[in-house]
Amino acid sequence: MRLALLGCGTVGGEVVRLLHEQSADLAARIGAPLEIAGIAVRRLGRDRGDLPVDPALFTTDALGLVKRDDVDVVVEVVGGIEPARGWLVEALRAGKSVVTANKALLAEDGGTLHDAAAEGGADLYYEAAVAGAIPLxxxxxxxxxxxxxTRVTGIVNGTTNFILSAMDATGAGFAEALEEATELGYAEADPTADVEGFDAAAKAAILASLAFHTRVSAADVHREGITEVTAADVASAKAMGCTIKLLCIAARGVDAAGRETVNVRVHPAMIPLTHPLASVGDAFNAVFVEAEAAGQLMFYGRGAGGAPTASAVLGDVVAVARNRLAGVRAASESAYADLPVRPMGEALTRYHVRLDVADRPGVLAAVAGVFARHDVSIATVRQGSADGSAGTTGRGGDAELVIVTHVAPDAALAATVAELRGLDIVRSVTSVLRVEGGF
Known part of the structure; x- marks a missing residue:
């Protein structure tokens, strides 16, 4: 079985290394040896250390490599939308199996890849696109x-989980925790894709597509990052017996017309310390799956890095290679349900709201009236002075109110916060966070 490897960076280099080190075992598992037909790279002269590969295999002509008749399987670890999409569509339409770790492409235009696979009668595997080596x-x-x-809730970005875990453990602010993550190599020089939730949103789209038999793209995912999470938010979460995580949530539901729908979102949220995801620290990933018959399932492990991701890539290579030898194709994409995606405003959630308010009689009643007007029920209220002391009303200074709601539509909760911002008695809405995973 001959492989075309597109990309030889951190992941691609580990794929080459594992192919070399485990060649005998892989051949035994597949029933035939694996051989690299060529490796497409951007620059031929780059120093690749002691990588165990013949330099003559490197080429800058990725499309030409994909089109070669002696290639059975195409492995893509380049990333990005183009030109990767063109290469993979070409391979799949030609009947060549494809293994990819390209979450951005799958989330943006996975339907095109699945259609090309169906057209060419080829396998499309992508275990490495979400949560690294975790079999998910x-x-x-x-x-x-x-x-x-019925529901998938996950921590699928190691960088943000490291940052939030550091903030929780040390009391540091976001900027300090990000600096530490960068120094330790957990965050890229430009961390935007991670801290703004783009990476997690792409993975959420892939998870939702598989879980609910519906094509979901990154554009369907409501996305918020963690840049606005403060040390005060983390402290407030601790006071409630919670921690803050960047969650991807995909859930079935029913809209106002009674139609079954799906809602997919990525945002920071408070979860109780009793929730299985609360103990997932450092740069680890975990996904919590809820199903009608199986109940609750948890998948946990390292979600990134060259070796873990390469492990998932090779697992897929073994599967597609065995299928080719047997002359069969794996089950095709399952998108029969074709459920509509419910907008974020209709998602049912809870809010944690911190307000700086005037410290005088009647303030709490006025604030409660706003929640009542939007049909949002208040679960708990904590009150103190703006400097964090216990405080009472009637002193003429500022005070802080911390309000946690019961479950309500996100649109109603957002409208409540918008009205609160316009009240004269509200100096500022200092924080708004969603609360997930019941107490």
Missing amino acids: LRPLRESLHGDRI
Whole structure:
């Protein structure tokens, strides 16, 4: 079985290394040896250290490599939308199996890849696109195919989880925790894709597509990052017996017309310390799956890095290579449900709201009246002075109110906060966070 490897960076280099080190075992598992037909790279002269590969295999002509008749499997670890999309469509339409770790492409235009795979009768595998080495996508696609998944909640970005874990452990602010993550190599020089939630949103789209048999793209995912999370938010979460995580949430639901829908979102949220995801620290990933028959399932492990991601890539290579030798194709994309995506405003959630207010009689009643007008029920209220002391009303200074709501539509909660911002008695709305995973 001959492989075309597109990309030889951190992940691609580990793929080459594992192919070399485990060649005998891989051949035994597949029933035939794996051989690299060529490696497409951007620059031929780059120093690749002691990588165990013949330099003559490198080429800058990725498309030419994909089109070669002696290539059976195309492995893509370049990333990005183009030119990767063109290469993979070419391979799939020609009947060549594809293994990719390209979450951005799958989330942006996975339908095109699946259509090309169907047209060419080829396999398309992408376990490495979400949560690194954690076996997650294939259980969703195959092991749980006889069940009905109702909700998927996950921590799928290691950089943001490291930052939030550091803030929780040390009391540091976002900027300090990001600086530490960068120094330790957990954050890129430009961390935007991670801290603004783009990376997690792409993964959420892939998870939702598999879980609910519906094509979901990154554009369907409501996205918020963690840049506005403060040390005060983390302290407030601790006071409630919670921690803050950047969550991807995909859930089935019913809209106002009674139609079944899906809602997919990525945002920071408070979760109780009793929730299984609360203990996931450092740069680890975890995904919590809820299904009608199987109940609650947890997938946990390292979600990034060259070796873990390469492990997932090679797992897919073994699967598609065995299929080619047997002359069969794996089950195709399952998108039969075609459920509409429910807008964020209709999602049911809870809010944690911190307000700086005038410290005088009647303030709490006025604030409560705003929540009542939007049909939002208040679960708890904590009150203190703006400097964090206990405080009472009637002193003429400022005070802080911390309000946690019961479940309500996100649109109603957002409208409540918008009205609060316009009240004369509200000096500022200092923080708004969603609360997930019941107490």
